[in-house]
Amino acid sequence: MPRRRTQTLQLLMALGLALFPFFAGDYWLHTGIICLFYIMMASSWNLLAGYTGQVSFAHAAFAGVGAYVSGLAAIHFHLPPLLGALLGMAVAAFLGLLLGVLCIRMGGIYLSLTTLAFSEMLRIIIDNEYEFTRGTMGLSVPFILPVYSKTTAYFLMGAVTVAVLCVIRSIVRSDLGTAFRAVQNDETAAASLGIHVVKVRLAAFVISSTMAGLAGALYGHYHQLITPEILSLNLMFFVLAIAVIGGMGTFVGPIVGAIFLEFLSEYIRIYGQFHVLLFGLIALAVCRFAPQGLMGLWQRRMRALSS
Amino acid sequence: MAFLEVQNVVKRFGGLVAVAGVSFEIEPGRIVGLIGPNGAGKTTLFNLIAGTFPCDEGAIRFCGEDLTRSRPYHVCRKGIARTFQIARPFHEMTCYENVVVGLIGRDGFRGETEARRRRVEELLEFVGLKDFMHTEARHLNLIQKKLLEIARALATRPKLVLLDEVLGGLNTGEILKALDLIRAIRDRFGVTILWIEHVMGALMQVVERLLVLDRGRLLCEGEPAAVVKDPRVIEAYLGEADD
Numbered sequence: 001m002p003r004r005r006t007q008t009l010q011l012l013m014a015l016g017l018a019l020f021p022f023f024a025g026d027y028w029l030h031t032g033i034i035c036l037f038y039i040m041m042a043s044s045w046n047l048l049a050g051y052t053g054q055v056s057f058a059h060a061a062f063a064g065v066g067a068y069v070s071g072l073a074a075i076h077f078h079l080p081p082l083l084g085a086l087l088g089m090a091v092a093a094f095l096g097l098l099l100g101v102l103c104i105r106m107g108g109i110y111l112s113l114t115t116l117a118f119s120e121m122l123r124i125i126i127d128n129e130y131e132f133t134r135g136t137m138g139l140s141v142p143f144i145l146p147v148y149s150k151t152t153a154y155f156l157m158g159a160v161t162v163a164v165l166c167v168i169r170s171i172v173r174s175d176l177g178t179a180f181r182a183v184q185n186d187e188t189a190a191a192s193l194g195i196h197v198v199k200v201r202l203a204a205f206v207i208s209s210t211m212a213g214l215a216g217a218l219y220g221h222y223h224q225l226i227t228p229e230i231l232s233l234n235l236m237f238f239v240l241a242i243a244v245i246g247g248m249g250t251f252v253g254p255i256v257g258a259i260f261l262e263f264l265s266e267y268i269r270i271y272g273q274f275h276v277l278l279f280g281l282i283a284l285a286v287c288r289f290a291p292q293g294l295m296g297l298w299q300r301r302m303r304a305l306s307s
Numbered sequence: 308m309a310f311l312e313v314q315n316v317v318k319r320f321g322g323l324v325a326v327a328g329v330s331f332e333i334e335p336g337r338i339v340g341l342i343g344p345n346g347a348g349k350t351t352l353f354n355l356i357a358g359t360f361p362c363d364e365g366a367i368r369f370c371g372e373d374l375t376r377s378r379p380y381h382v383c384r385k386g387i388a389r390t391f392q393i394a395r396p397f398h399e400m401t402c403y404e405n406v407v408v409g410l411i412g413r414d415g416f417r418g419e420t421e422a423r424r425r426r427v428e429e430l431l432e433f434v435g436l437k438d439f440m441h442t443e444a445r446h447l448n449l450i451q452k453k454l455l456e457i458a459r460a461l462a463t464r465p466k467l468v469l470l471d472e473v474l475g476g477l478n479t480g481e482i483l484k485a486l487d488l489i490r491a492i493r494d495r496f497g498v499t500i501l502w503i504e505h506v507m508g509a510l511m512q513v514v515e516r517l518l519v520l521d522r523g524r525l526l527c528e529g530e531p532a533a534v535v536k537d538p539r540v541i542e543a544y545l546g547e548a549d550d
Contacts, residue, residue, distance in 0.1 A: 184399075186395050
């Protein structure tokens with residue numbers, strides 16, 4: 001695509017996003033904000049799974065860590081939510097480091113299972129430590145901003161999302177990103193060229209957990225209610241579906257996937273239980289006809305057009 | 308102080324002794340061939356030197372440093388690079404990026420500079436892959452993949468390169484080109500070469516010394532012409548003569 005057209009397209013998109021709160025109603029604004037949360041979640045998970053090949057199931061758990069740490073700090077120490085989010089991020093990073101060290105030397109399915117176990121353990125603890133976390137009732141926490149306003153919340157979430165995406169993009173384009181992909185392609189070969197594979201994989205794990213922690217904390221304070229639902233496998237699989245359907249290992253894939261799936265799920269919500277079925281069918285269709293996700297489909301189409 | 312000193316190394320896989328106490332030294336600036344029948348332990352010996360497997364016994368010293376317990380990335384940073392018997396380029400990355408990984412591994416994450424870009428181009432030109440700079444490695448043919456591995460290995464600024472069967476599957480014309488390239492690796496980059504090869508005729512034209520492995524032991528070593536006439540070597544390859 002010519003550079004000019006790409007730039008115009010980007011400008012139009014930015015303008016659309018900036019004006020979105022002013023013409024969208026309350027309901028769609030809410031959906032937009034949730035969508036931003038999923039963009040952060042899926043993009044940061046993609047950094048780990050799509051670029052270094054480590055399929056972690058603990059991503060939602062780290063979002064939960066961010067949310068609960070920030071929420072509890074706000075309740076017990078009256079920490080402003082934005083500072084709390086930073087604290088949540090730090091704790092998520094630390095736990096990410098611990099879990100990373102524990103399971104980074106395992107590859108493939110073992111890493112997936114260990115992270116799955118970690119995630120479920122954390123959820124069960126939060127469910128049952130009623131005194132502290134209020135269990136499934138959830139924690140009532142203050143709004144992200146001193147004054148309640150969905151529009152401001154949208155812009156705050158939007159700014160953070162853009163920042164997170166910028167960080168991801170610069171990592172992917174940096175030498176660290178090259179090392180990520182080398183490790184994903186062939187660990188043995190990467191090590192033989194002087195790449196410290198364990199450190200590189202650990203870096204990806206910690207960076208992506210940190211981002212999940214931040215996203216989770218903002219999400220919790222936006223809802224003003226933090227429940228173990230954030231750590232649930234439901235949410236984890238939704239994030240996974242976004243990245244896979246959008247296109248793993250691409251920058252735009254998770255963004256497109258998040259917008260597509262989040263808005264779609266709002267439309268098919270009325271079918272109740274059947275909406276899960278529809279989701280499954282979409283995932284199946286994507287896996288069958290576009291194994292590289294929607295982005296892969298798009299790239300193939302562009303290539304066909306240009307040749 | 309020896310350049311590379313391998314001292315009585317042993318590697319067992321369960322009951323199988325793949326390398327059963329091998330010792331040798333290599334002087335800098337040489338091209339040394341490593342031959343032996345299939346299963347003699349040549350690639351295992353490479354894996355021990357490169358740190359892919361830990362030695363069960365023995366010691367490996369390189370330029371005065373003990374590398375016996377070193378991990379592969381550390382061995383590489385100390386100046387030993389390698390290629391693989393079955394080429395292992397990063398398939399989803401371009402040739403350019405493949406070489407960059409070698410530079411990153413050796414120098415750390417320093418970011419793209421003009422000097423680095425020139426260096427990558429130079430290396431790709433050296434192995435004859437400049438036209439494929441932005442092609443993903445999975446689109447290369449077998450020979451090109453092997454050439455890419457050599458460029459990538461040289462990017463780590465090695466003092467010693469371990470080449471594992473570069474000539475397998477090449478035709479005569481390609482072999483001649485590859486031989487020139489291998490000589491050039493030594494002459495232009497000043498890199499010592501330890502080279503496993505089955506294509507004997509070609510190997511004999513280039514190497515200055517031969518090591519022969521058989522059933523995990525060093526059978527003999529020395530001048531190539533003398534080594535291939537050694538009755539022990541002939542026996543290892545062809546079996547015992549009937550009297």
